[in-house]
Each structure stands twice: as structure tokens, then as C-alpha cells.
Amino acid sequence: MNRQIIVITGASSGIGKALALTYAGKNTELILGALNKDELNNTARECEQKGSTTRTIEFDLCDADSTQAFTDTIMNNYTTVDRLVHVSGISQRALAEDTSLEVDRRIMEINYFGAITLTKALLPLLKVGNGGKIGVTSSISGKFGFPLRSAYAASKFALVGFFESLRLEHFRDNITVTLLFPGRINTPISLSALNGQGKSQGLMDPGQATGMPVKTCAAKMKKAIEKNKKDAYIGGKEILMVYFKKYLPALFYRIAKKTNPR
Numbered sequence: 001m002n003r004q005i006i007v008i009t010g011a012s013s014g015i016g017k018a019l020a021l022t023y024a025g026k027n028t029e030l031i032l033g034a035l036n037k038d039e040l041n042n043t044a045r046e047c048e049q050k051g052s053t054t055r056t057i058e059f060d061l062c063d064a065d066s067t068q069a070f071t072d073t074i075m076n077n078y079t080t081v082d083r084l085v086h087v088s089g090i091s092q093r094a095l096a097e098d099t100s101l102e103v104d105r106r107i108m109e110i111n112y113f114g115a116i117t118l119t120k121a122l123l124p125l126l127k128v129g130n131g132g133k134i135g136v137t138s139s140i141s142g143k144f145g146f147p148l149r150s151a152y153a154a155s156k157f158a159l160v161g162f163f164e165s166l167r168l169e170h171f172r173d174n175i176t177v178t179l180l181f182p183g184r185i186n187t188p189i190s191l192s193a194l195n196g197q198g199k200s201q202g203l204m205d206p207g208q209a210t211g212m213p214v215k216t217c218a219a220k221m222k223k224a225i226e227k228n229k230k231d232a233y234i235g236g237k238e239i240l241m242v243y244f245k246k247y248l249p250a251l252f253y254r255i256a257k258k259t260n261p262r
């Protein structure tokens, strides 16, 4: 069997790390990207123990040169990419009126422009062979706005618009796009969530701590991508809010207004 070349961003922590381990096996070569080199190397070591070949590339989605170096390394060393899964992301915990425009832009840069920059650069390799699969980690905040997450929700909505369009532009190339909408998953994401001045809030949200286990989330993400699902909602009862917003908006707003945002 040919080795599959799988690119995963955000592989140093949380969902990205769990997804790398879910894909790991002797027929996979994993190209893992994120900021934290030591944690990336830890993920790579665990994936190698499951039989994968790995390559780690430290990069910062806020830095155009480093993002370019990430895609150049892939373009120069591989002739195909079978899977590109965008997981890197950062959250927010601040009212819109307290969030500086600099922070709004930083969140868009990491969550939205980062993913589209990598995708545009790697499209030629995704077209090779039978066509590659792209997984995009949006959020249920990509389906409805929520207090303290104005820029975060905006970035996650933006991903949906871009990748739904890309899916229709490239179906003849056999490229599939799976939009992933996690709810609350038990990861450290709330620790690094930015306040209005761009500092990490450093707090673990109770909702996060009691969320779906990250391994379960990663298994569901992989299944959705491999089955060419267009959309996948992954989480607990919070997913109901997506359906309430669409079909029972009055109920959605009643619940959302009563929720103590964190």
C-alpha cells in the first residue's frame, strides 16, 4: 500500500495532537505543524511508536515568512498531499467593545487567513492522483455568534464561506472538503484564549473541562473526513443549539441570553 501523506496543523496540543495519533500507523507519513517545537516533537514521537514516519515543522500562522517556509518545505519534499487538516486555532474571551482591532486581526490571521494561505499553496499537491481530502476545523461558533467570541465566531464563519466555495470549485479535481464543527471538547484551548488586549486568559473553562474527550472528537473527525462528509457536528448537547438557531430561533435566543458566557 502507498504511504499516505497527511498534513495536520495544530498538532502540538488538543484536537490536532489527538488527530495525528488517530491517523498514525505504518502507512502514513505525518507532517505536523504548530508553534511549540517540543510539544510537536512529543506528538511525533508518539506517532512514530504507532509506525508512522513523521516530519515536524515549527511555524507561526501570524508570520507570513514562517507560513511560506512551512508550505515550501512540503512543496520541495513531496509530490502529493493526501490529507490537509487545518486544526490550528486560537479562541477569545472578551466583549467586542473591549477587544482591540489588533486582537480581532490576529484571531482572523491565525484561524482564517492561516488556513486559506496553506490551502492555496498546497492545492497543486492535493490535485495529484485521486485528489486529496481537506478537513477544516470550524466550530459551532461558526454557526452562531456567542458573547465574548465576536472575532472567534467571525473567523469560524469565514472558514465556512471560503471552504464551501472551494469545495464547489474543485469537485472535478476529486478534492473533498469536510467542515468540522466541534462543540465543547476537553482541551486547553480556553487557557490560551485572548483577552481584549491580546493576553492569554490563562483559565480553564468549566465547559471545556467537562467537554467531549479529545480522543473521541479526533476519531469522529477522521471518520467524517474519510467518508467525505461535507459537514460534521461533534460534541454533546451543545450541538442542539445549531439546530435551535436554524429551526427554533426564538428558543435559541432565550437559551443563549440565559447562558453565563465564559
Ligand SMILES: NC(=O)c1ccc[n+]([C@@H]2O[C@H](COP(=O)([O-])OP(=O)(O)OC[C@H]3O[C@@H](n4cnc5c(N)ncnc54)[C@H](OP(=O)(O)O)[C@@H]3O)[C@@H](O)[C@H]2O)c1
Pocket: 009, 010, 011, 012, 013, 014, 015, 016, 033, 034, 035, 036, 037, 039, 059, 060, 061, 062, 087, 088, 089, 090, 091, 110, 137, 138, 139, 140, 181, 182, 183, 184, 185, 186, 187, 188, 189, 190, 192, 208, 211
Ligand atoms: N476545544 C474545543 O472545545 C473546540 C471547539 C470548537 C472548535 N475548536 C477548534 O479546534 C481547533 C484546535 O483547538 P484545541 O481545542 O485543540 O486547542 P489547543 O489545544 O489550544 O490547540 C491549538 C493548536 O493551535 C496551534 N496554534 C495556535 N496559534 C498558532 C499559530 N499562531 N501558528 C500555528 N499554530 C498555532 C497551537 O500550537 P502551539 O500550542 O504550538 O502554540 C495548538 O497546536 C481550533 O481551531 C479551535 O478553534 C475547539
